[in-house]
Amino acid sequence: MSRLAAAREKLVKAVTRLEAAMDGLDSSEGGDPALLRRELAAVKRDHAKLAAVAEQVDARLDRTIGRLSMVLES
Secondary structure, three states, rough: OOHHHHHHHHHHHHHHHHHHHOOHHHHHHHHHHHHHHHHHHHHHHHHHHHHHHHHHHHHHHHHHHHHHHHHHOO
């Protein structure tokens, strides 16, 4: 599995966990704030990981485009 696919899968799992936490809210009592904080923290961690992967992919694409440009110019 590519790193991008793995990152995408992590994002899907994070969103699923967040949706599950939201579904678990009891509208009459406001839900469990501790659960929401834990879920939010997990989503933030996943986001940070995905942002790092996206940065790496961006850098690699820039290098590849640069190399291709050099090859086409020569």
